[in-house]
Amino acid sequence: MEKAEKLTAWDVARQIFELSEIGSQEIKSSKLLEDVLEANGFNVQRGYMNIPTSFRAEMVKGKGEFNIAFLAEYDALPGIGHACGHNLIAAANVFAAIEASKKITNGKIIVLGTPDEEGSGKYSGSKILLANKGAFNGIDLVLGAHPGDRWDVGDIALAVQDLEVVFKGVAAHEAASPEKGKSALDGAILTYTAVNMLRQHVKRDKNVVIHGIIKEGGQASNVTPEKASLVYGIRSSDVEYEKELINKFKNIVYGCSIATETTYEIKEIGPLFLPTKINPTLSNFIRDKLLEKGVSCQPLEQSLKEMPSGSTDFANVSQLVPSLELGFKIAEAGTPWHSRASLAAAGSESAKEPLNIVISVLSQTAYDYTVDKELRKRIDEDFKRK
Numbered sequence: 594m595e596k597a598e599k600l601t602a603w604d605v606a607r608q609i610f611e612l613s614e615i616g617s618q619e620i621k622s623s624k625l626l627e628d629v630l631e632a633n634g635f636n637v638q639r640g641y642m643n644i645p646t647s648f649r650a651e652m653v654k655g656k657g658e659f660n661i662a663f664l665a666e667y668d669a670l671p672g673i674g675h676a677c678g679h680n681l682i683a684a685a686n687v688f689a690a691i692e693a694s695k696k697i698t699n700g701k702i703i704v705l706g707t708p709d710e711e712g713s714g715k716y717s718g719s720k721i722l723l724a725n726k727g728a729f730n731g732i733d734l735v736l737g738a739h740p741g742d743r744w745d746v747g748d749i750a751l752a753v754q755d756l757e758v759v760f761k762g763v764a765a766h767e768a769a770s771p772e773k774g775k776s777a778l779d780g781a782i783l784t785y786t787a788v789n790m791l792r793q794h795v796k797r798d799k800n801v802v803i804h805g806i807i808k809e810g811g812q813a814s815n816v817t818p819e820k821a822s823l824v825y826g827i828r829s830s831d832v833e834y835e836k837e838l839i840n841k842f843k844n845i846v847y848g849c850s851i852a853t854e855t856t857y858e859i860k861e862i863g864p865l866f867l868p869t870k871i872n873p874t875l876s877n878f879i880r881d882k883l884l885e886k887g888v889s890c891q892p893l894e895q896s897l898k899e900m901p902s903g904s905t906d907f908a909n910v911s912q913l914v915p916s917l918e919l920g921f922k923i924a925e926a927g928t929p930w931h932s933r934a935s936l937a938a939a940g941s942e943s944a945k946e947p948l949n950i951v952i953s954v955l956s957q958t959a960y961d962y963t964v965d966k967e968l969r970k971r972i973d974e975d976f977k978r979k
């Protein structure tokens with residue numbers, strides 16, 4: 594492997610693409626980024642906040658008055674690899690910070706390594722875990738970027754909570770003594786059916802999405818299933834309504850356990866992902882920078898009119914600090930994400946140019962933030978608005 598200080602953004606993007614480590618296990622990927630940042634003069638804390646594949650890199654310039662953080666992700670998807678392009682997120686943010694550190698004369702430039710955005714392991718939603726421990730305290734501005742099939746300056750992420758329900762019953766011979774059996778599977782099936790009914794009776798303007806599977810449903814047809822489990826994701830664009838939906842879901846499970854004389858346990862899988870808080874000043878400022886470079890980026894208003902689709906832990910950060918996750922185009926419009934096509938795009942040489950544009954625009958924005966008092970004021974005013 595080449596020396597870390599010689600690596601370009603594209604080299605790093607390619608190496609992480611090849612490493613293809615899944616969430617919470619990004620050992621080599623995080624080390625590579627840490628080495629690159631260290632080689633470029635950053636002070637690096639490895640295993641930040643007791644998360645082995647997280648890090649915090651800092652460089653103070655001048656009085657270090659303005660604290661600007663870039664968020665790097667580097668987890669691949671199980672089974673398929675970097676089909677979400679997080680290898681490019683890592684390279685974009687690390688090199689935007691390096692570029693910013695060459696321009697800024699009064700500020701602290703920070704890179705936070707935020708593992709497991711996709712929710713594959715122990716540190717799923719690590720931005721939320723880091724936020725809860727105070728990692729974003731004192732930070733004035735957060736910048737990030739995510740590849741996709743278009744350029745955009747912010748869209749609405751849905752709140753999401755993942756839940757696992759385990760029903761417990763009583764085993765019995767299904768022919769000899771069925772009256773002694775209590776079926777955990779019945780509890781699960783009834784829940785699945787009742788949740789389907791719930792979907793018709795939810796608010797139409799809250800972008801409700803409820804997706805579930807039956808994970809476990811018994812071992813043999815002649816034994817009453819003792820254990821059955823379901824996994825659900827419940828989403829909405831409104832966090833208050835999201836909480837109501839979670840309560841409705843819990844009531845359903847309770848009711849179904851009574852009906853089937855089973856017991857149950859509901860476990861939250863990972864933290865609650867919040868919806869995005871958009872900062873129009875920041876979005877429009879970055880869009881203007883892109884237009885200056887001849888990049889056609891759709892206006893914020895258009896993105897906000899579109900139907901929200903995904904969820905991200907970046908959104909939780911946007912509720913704490915003025916933030917923007919810039920969407921950059923590496924694939925043809927309409928390319929499905931988490932697919933073979935997006936995997937090919939994330940590893941292809943054609944991603945190099947958009948990657949370099951992102952690095953230039955984000956580093957320039959960070960610099961402008963430190964010297965443009967009016968910009969800072971308008972970003973803060975936007976943030977204070979509900």
Ligand SMILES: [Zn+2]
Binds near residue numbers: 678679710739
């Ligand atoms: Zn992603």
